[in-house]
Amino acid sequence: MATIDRHATALALAHALSAAERGLAVIPLSRAKLPALRSPHHEDPPPAPCHGACGRPGHGVYDASTDPLRIRELFGAAPWATGYGIACGLPPHHLIGIDLDTKSGADASAALRELALRHLFTIPETVVVTTPSGGRHIWLAGPPDAVIPNSAGRLAPGIDIRGAGGYLVGPGSRTEHGVYGTVPGTAHLPPAPCPPALLRLLTPPPRARHAAPAPTDRPPAPQGQGLVQFVLAAHEGQRNTRLFWAACRAYENGIGETLAPQLVDAALHVGLTDREAHSTIASAARLTGHARGGHDLA
Structure with missing residues (x-):
């Protein structure tokens, strides 16, 4: 059974209500930084997940609210809560x-x-x-x-x-x-x-439309060609960002060294200099932990 610290819960509720006044939707959290209320469906057979349509609390970030009455209800149902989470991706912020x-x-x-x-x-x-x-x-x-x-x-x-569907632990929360x-x-x-430049890094690239299946007598496309095409589709102002993103994904998937020359060629095609291309790919290798001592893509 969860330990109840009424003072910590009262402070967490006060902070949560203050956050809600600023337009931030909140939920109660346990000391483990997890949603304090257990799912009402934890013993149900596994159909499609419910995001709160049933009307009962216990749906994590989908319970988040700016309504003071609703927030008090959530904390009242979780007297062991010592913190609060702030839902990301919701209006107005x-x-x-x-x-x-x-x-x-x-x-x-x-x-x-x-x-x-x-x-x-x-x-x-x-x-x-x-x-x-x-x-x-x-x-x-x-x-x-x-x-x-x-x-x-x-x-x-x-x-x-932390973006859509996620939450941040709010200031004033007490954890373990x-x-x-x-x-x-x-x-x-x-x-x-x-x-804007950071937003472009955070935004996933648009999903490519699925082309018709290749004829059986045609060899499959080499791994990583989607990343090369992603760089080739870059416009001025996004070339460096696209190259960096593609190189990071390549190194994360274990094909960075193999794909680097093709990424360089694609970057040159869209207008980057040879030095810019090699420097960006080297930075991606370094940030993903794949740089090698003494190795320089340039």
Whole structure:
């Protein structure tokens, strides 16, 4: 049975209600940073998942609300809650969370700085939440028409993204490892708009239309040609971003070294210089942990 700390629950509820006043939809969390309410369908046979259509609480982020009465009901049903989660991707802020993790051993802050230098963006003044482990959550606002997926380490080692369907642990939450806070001077800032260059890195590429099956006498397309085509479709202003994204995916799938020459050719075709192409691919290899000592793609 969960331990009840009424003082911690009261503080979490107060923080959650304050967040809701700012337009942030919230849910109660346990000390383990998980949704505090168990699914009402945990003993049901496995049909299609319910996202709250049944009207009962216990659907995780799909319970998130800005309605004070609803929030009090959720916390009343979970008196063991000591924190709250903030749902991402919902209006009016369409919140995006940049989670700079320290537990992976990677220097996530340095990786973010390198991305910012390479893609020419700066992180604006915005809410920055501190975690008990020494990490940070950067809050950014996304455009209404963008659906940012959740990811772990895709952008760079140690950088996790919280987008649609995900949530961030709210400041003031108490967990098994400590209390979440805010960097001084940022608590009352609104989530700043996500820089366009960073938004392009966070947005998955459009899915290619499935072509008709190749004739049986034609050999299958070499692995990674979709990534090459993705670079070839780049327009001015997105060439470097597309090349970097494609190279990261190639290295993550174990074909980076094999595909690099074709990615370079594609980058040259769309207007990048040889030096820019090799430098971008080398950066992707480094950020995905595939760089080799003394190895230089240039």
